[in-house]
Amino acid sequence: MIEANALLKRYGRLVAVDDISFKVEPGEVLGFLGPNGAGKSTTMKMIAGFLAPSAGTARVCGHDVQSAPMQARRALGYLPEGAPGYGEMSPLAFLGFVADVRGIKGAARRGRLDAVIGRLALQGVLHQPIDTLSKGFKRRVGLAAAILHDPPALVLDEPTDGLDPNQKHEVRGLIRELARDRTVLLSTHILEEVEAVCSRAMIVARGKVLADATPAELLARSRYQGAVSLVVADSIAARAALDGMPGVSGFHQDADDGRLYVFPQGRPVSPEAVAERLRQRGVEHSGLQPERGRLDEVFRRITTGEAQA
Numbered sequence: 027m028i029e030a031n032a033l034l035k036r037y038g039r040l041v042a043v044d045d046i047s048f049k050v051e052p053g054e055v056l057g058f059l060g061p062n063g064a065g066k067s068t069t070m071k072m073i074a075g076f077l078a079p080s081a082g083t084a085r086v087c088g089h090d091v092q093s094a095p096m097q098a099r100r101a102l103g104y105l106p107e108g109a110p111g112y113g114e115m116s117p118l119a120f121l122g123f124v125a126d127v128r129g130i131k132g133a134a135r136r137g138r139l140d141a142v143i144g145r146l147a148l149q150g151v152l153h154q155p156i157d158t159l160s161k162g163f164k165r166r167v168g169l170a171a172a173i174l175h176d177p178p179a180l181v182l183d184e185p186t187d188g189l190d191p192n193q194k195h196e197v198r199g200l201i202r203e204l205a206r207d208r209t210v211l212l213s214t215h216i217l218e219e220v221e222a223v224c225s226r227a228m229i230v231a232r233g234k235v236l237a238d239a240t241p242a243e244l245l246a247r248s249r250y251q252g253a254v255s256l257v258v259a260d261s262i263a264a265r266a267a268l269d270g271m272p273g274v275s276g277f278h279q280d281a282d283d284g285r286l287y288v289f290p291q292g293r294p295v296s297p298e299a300v301a302e303r304l305r306q307r308g309v310e311h312s313g314l315q316p317e318r319g320r321l322d323e324v325f326r327r328i329t330t331g332e333a334q335a
């Protein structure tokens with residue numbers, strides 16, 4: 027388990043993390059989501075014991091990160107932002123060094139090195155200096171180092187940052203697999219990642235928690251949930267035809283995708299009912315589809331304070 031209790035961090039006059047509390051249980055993947063400078067990395071560094079809180083406490087598997095730092099660090103795998111240091115080392119030398127620092131010896135050392143090298147598919151780059159590796163491989167080396175001692179809790183700061191779509195997919199699969207019997211806290215800017223890997227999401231901005239919910243609960247806050255969208259040549263005629271239809275609260279023509287969105291009032295709008303009404307009034311259309319909601323809209327509303335979270 028990972029716990030934060032009223033964590034607070036000041037940098038001079040700036041309060042970077044302002045009274046943040048949460049608990050992550052084994053089997054859960056909590057996604058820390060927020061705009062740049064929200065305080066995500068600072069919170070993670072405090073949990074990982076890299077930064078002392080100005081106030082509050084953090085625990086990893088019951089061990090207070092300040093009063094029992096060794097036990098807390100043993101229970102935690104931490105992937106910091108960016109690439110691993112020691113860029114002149116090869117992945118094999120770096121992972122061997124991490125094993126030594128962790129006190130993993132003998133057969134266990136060989137076994138754990140083989141396990142993480144295999145899991146992160148590092149066989150082809152084992153002897154190349156880390157500095158010369160692609161971003162994707164650097165990230166994989168960092169992940170291998172984080173899980174080398176097989177910790178029950180993981181803190182991953184933007185684990186898929188800089189990866190190409192295939193690598194993102196692979197790393198997300200790995201995180202889901204690791205999370206089965208572990209506690210995972212990860213940060214991300216990528217909204218699709220929240221749906222892909224997180225069982226819960228916490229939205230932070232200016233150091234404060236603004237929402238803590240499952241991805242489905244966040245989607246339910248989207249005004250697009252239960253809407254239908256369609257492509258029409260004559261938007262004015264389509265709106266006129268649908269205006270006053272029971273269960274329709276309004277329309278929006280999206281400048282980006284060119285689609286007409288028909289918003290619900292209460293229950294989801296029925297695509298069949300919309301199609302029938304347009305047919306009766308002779309309005310041509312295509313691509314009619316139900317909408318499941320948009321996390322980007324919810325995120326923007328919550329973090330900019332446009333609406334009550």
Ligand SMILES: Nc1ncnc2c1ncn2[C@@H]1O[C@H](COP(=O)(O)OP(=O)(O)OP(=O)(O)O)[C@@H](O)[C@H]1O
Pocket residue numbers: 037040042060061062063064065066067068069
């Ligand atoms: N060592 C430091 N000294 C002074 N201010 C700092 C320091 N580290 C971070 N900050 C500030 O604290 C705030 C929170 O930074 P933090 O890196 O935790 O945000 P973040 O949510 O991780 O952002 P990003 O998504 O860009 O990584 C920012 O305003 C940042 O400029």
